Amino acid sequence: MTILVTGATGNIGRQVVQQLVNRGADVRALVRDPAKANFPAGVNVVQGDLLDVDALRRAFTGVSTLFLLNAVVPDEFTQALVSLNLAREAGIDRIVYLSVIHSDRYLNVPHFAGKFGVERMLEQMGFGATILRPAYFMDNDLTIKDVVLGHGVYPMPIGSIGSKGLAMIDARDIGEIAALELLRRERASGPLPLERINLVGPDTLTGDAVAAIWSDVLKRPITYGGDDTAAFEKNLRNFMPAWMAYDMRLMSERFLTEGMVPEAGDVERLTKLLGRPLHSYRDFAAAISASA
Structure with a gap:
């Protein structure tokens, strides 16, 4: 049977597609612009x-398992509800949904609250x-690497010393875990129970800790x-809509008060699932440094 991947041309979606192909799955990708697809044969x-x-309806025909990923857009919640209703109509009941850690706690943050609503629908x-x-995608920091490298500052407001920190995760780990879960459900003899999995990195880091990693990797001082x-928020408004910049600000405020902290056993569970260690932020920073 066929696994459908939505959001397939994005950073996570591409990883999911590639991991599924590597494992011999029959993959269908939903894309806005086929010219940007560039997927494996x-x-x-x-x-x-x-x-x-x-x-x-066309995309869901003949599909047995669905990977549902919604971009952060104003109608994200509507997109998800329409998709799931149509999936049910098509007889698809095996789903892997990409939500966000602490969606049930960051309820004033629009895209978190929307994802929690989708969880409830499922x-x-x-x-x-x-x-x-x-948790926070460490790959998000590709957008600020020039600030780190050129100005010696790590600019993301994720919390000073004493904050709870963020258990940042690499997109490659997200993609591989998603593929493994899709295949587990696809190959099961019947529908499996609903389950939640926190996706976290091996280290929970504050802004000062991230700056210290950059300092060590680059061999020069980087400050938080x-x-x-x-x-x-003001800076984000230079390159994204005002509503999204405000959404990101609300999220960052919860970073400072709540953090993104694993539950007991999360890291061990993911390590066992992957059969290897999780990628670390130090690995991420070192790769950027080596290519700079």
Whole structure:
């Protein structure tokens, strides 16, 4: 049978597609623009988006398992609800959904609250689903590497010494775990119970700790830019819509008060699932340094 991957041209979606192909799965990818697909041979590309009901019906035909990933957009929640209703209509009840860690606690943050609503729908509709709850993507820091390298400052307001910190995870680990869960559900003799998995990295880091890693890797001082979330929002408005910049500010404020902290056993569970250690932030920083 066929596994459908939504969000397939994004950072996580591409990883999921590649990992599934590596394991011999029959993969279909839903994309807005087929010209940007560039997938491995054998991947079936379907054009459409998560608000295009007719395209989704075509994409879902013959699909047994769905990877649902929604971008952070104003209608993210609607996209997910439409997709899941159409999946149910098509007889798909094996789902892997990419949510976010602490979606039930960051409830004032729009895209967290939306993802928590989707989680509740998966429960209430009785889907056999794995809900993946990743912490902060360390790959997000690719967007600020020039600030680190050029100005000696780590600018993301993720908390000073004494904060709870973020258990940052590498996109490669997210993609591989998602693929493993999709295949586990795909190959099961029947639907499996709903399950939640926190996706975390091996280390829980504050901004000062991240700056210290950069300092060590680059062999020169890198400082943490501090916890000014208002300045963070103002800067983000230079290259994203105001609503999204505000959403990101609200998220960063919860970083400072709540952190993104693993539960007992999370790291060990993921390490066992992957059969290898999780990628660390130090590995991520060292790779950027080596390519700079």
